[in-house]
Amino acid sequence: MGKVLLVSMPFGALNRPALGLSQLKAELARHSVHCEIRYFAFLFAEFLGSDDYQWIQSDLPYTAFAGDWCFTESLYGPRSEEDQRYVADFFCGTWQRNRTDVQRLLRIRSLVEPFLERCMSEIDWRDYAIVGFTSTFEQNIASLSLAKRIKSSYPDIRIVFGGANWENEMGMELHRQFTFVDYACSGEAEFSFLKLVKHILKNKDKTGLIQSGIAGVVHRDGEKSVTGGHTELVTDMDTLVVPDFSDYFEQLNTSTVACDVLPNILIESSRGCWWGAKSHCTFCGLNGHSMAFRSKSAGRLLNEMDSQVERWRTDQIELVDNILDMHYFKNVLPILAESDRAYHLFYETKANLSRKQVELLSRAGVERIQPGIESLSDHVLKLIGKGTSALQNIQLLKWCKEYGVRVDWNLLYGFPGETVEDYQQQLELLASIRFLEPPGTCGPLRLDRFSPYFNNPESFGLKNLRPMRAYSFLYPVNAQSMSQIAYYFDFDYEQDVDPRGFAAEVIDYVDDWNKHLDIGTLKGVVKPDGQLVLIDTRNQTGMLTFALDGLERKVYEYCDQVHSLQAIIRHLGQHAEVIDETSVKAFLDSLMANQLMVTDGTRYLSLALGVKSNHAKATMVVKDIREISCEVV
Secondary structure, X not given: OOEEEEEEOOOOOOOOOOHHHHHHHHHHHHOOOOEEEEEHHHHHHHHHOHHHHHHHHHHOOHHHOHHHHOOHHHHHOOOHHHHHHHHHHHHHOOOOOOHHHHHHHHHHHHOHHHHHHHHHHHOOHHHEEEEEEEOOOOOHHHHHHHHHHHHHHXXXXXXXXXXXXXXXXXXXXHHHHOOOOOEEEOOOOHHHHHHHHHHHHHHOOOOOOOOOOOOOEEEEEOOEEEEOOOOOOOOOHHHOOOOOOHHHHHHHHOOOOXXXXXXXXXXXXXXXXXXXXXXXXXXXXXOOOOOOOEEOOHHHHHHHHHHHHHHHOOOEEEEOOOXXXXXXXXXXXHHHHXXXXXXXXXXXXXXXXXXXXHHHHXXXXXXXXXXXXXXXXXXXXHHOOOOOOHHHHHHHHHHHHHHOOEEOOOEEEOOOOOOHHHHHHHHHHHHHOOOOOOOOOEEXXXXXXXXXXXXXXXXXXXXXXXXXXXXXXXXXXXXHHHHHHOOEEEEEEOOOOOHHHHHHHHHHHHHHHHHOOOOOOEEEEEOOOOOEEEEEOOOOOOOEEEEEOHHHHHHHHHOOOOEXXXXXXXXXXXXXXXXXXXXXXXHHHHHHHOOOEEEOOOEEEEOOEOOOOOOOOOOOOOOOOOOOOOEEO
16 A cells, blocks of 8 residues: 556557656655556557547647547536537537537547546556546546546545646646545645655545645645645756656557557756746746746756667657757757767757757757747737747748758737738738748637736736636536636637737638648759859749849848848948948849848848858959849749
8 A cells, every 4th residue: 555656547648658757756766655657548549549549639629628528427427418519519619520520529438438447447456545647738537537436446545636737726626626636736746746645655644634734735624625835846957866757668568559659758858938037928828836947957968868768769859848948059959969869859949049059959859849939920029028020930940941950830810919910911921931831820829827918918908818618518617616727718809809800811821831832942052153043943933043143142141140231231341342222222122022031121031041141252342232133944
């Protein structure tokens, strides 16, 4: 009865271990507490088949919470009227799915009961004193369903919940509603969960009562849910033990769905967000408890990468940080770039990276990034506090295309304060950059708990915040309790606006872009005679070439990075005796007319791939810049 079992339920990702559970297991082992992790997601994927599991996890709209809904009958019993309303919404209402999808969803739901029965029979639950569940995204109802069965059959087992769905007030209310849950851990749990486990094992706790309370833990005092206060944060990331992924790989390797899964190692190099600590993006609900940024030292991070890759025999590494520590450009990425490591890395970054930094990411094995590009409108980017510009975002897309770094990005609409003009400008920019990586989608603003929009809606022109509609099908509670449980919220605007109307053309354009990926490109080649030739195959009428030399070439190469007109004039002054600003402006206008360059009205960015700034002096003095000409091949 001294053992701990940690559980990851559907619909957890199949291609990655549960990092939090793996961290806790290693921490408990350091204190001689036996802990195991069970990935019941593999079992359910075997019941359904990989295709159905991935379909419900990845292909359905997150607003439907279809994965959670599949388990509601097992948790609450039959609720035929509610279920009929949900299916109606799923089919012809809110989520507009077809009949085939409805039948597929109902088939999945029909397998929930035999799946849970199998979960109960596969484990001798009497071996464990504590069973803990992680709950993120659509894992909550499945986890509660199994937890309820365990508690009913083995009342002495202490049930503990944690994860993003149980943070702060959400965890408090869920604990209050589901009395078979003994404890809830909110936020970082390395300290709180260890203290809780020691308390239970030492006192052989039969009542679930902690008289003094533990920071970060919700417990029961009679019928009341009581919190021990905010959890203690890890201040020195190097003190964290290396996560133990052994349970994940053992269960993956024995699963019948293993052939469909390419596993990723998860590594956490930092917590918090250094940008959010300066300027909290208005729609971001991450880091609900603390934005404080902390990161691992270079030595610790590199050693952890090496040891995990060697142990688990996979070089696919996903860094789970909210944002890349910029110091790593000096003390981590150069080492990875110069070593013989062949890691395949993913990182979240900011979008205002330099060309040298993008090149270094590529050489270091960072094959994919998520840079937080959500708009190509300077006005919108300022509204939401991103600290970047539209041209910087495009600049990053261009450099990533050159260096083979994939970019995950999306366009969002519906930010309070945006205008029709914001989307007209974005539409023009999109037409010029269609040869770059497309946005994954163009979707509406999502209002998340803990975001500035949520905390101060009136100051942003938002009103009538209420839990997203799908929650009403998941939790049979009153409105006040629902508002505490929900993480996603619907809302109205103070002004009578239709944001989709603003963005309609951009939405259609992005949809068409993803359906019809262009094969053309725009690139620059320097000829032996010193001419810079721009080769444009983006159109369907043939290949266009544009020949630039002298100061024309200087202008185009200088604007590989975003520069203002005055900066361009100053730069040209290093290469010519007389510079005519009117002629320079006319040349820039001709570049934009041919979609070879983009502007925000005051600054300019060249679009062609492979064109780098060249600061060598021109071989001849040019006093004027002519209108650009092109040749159709």
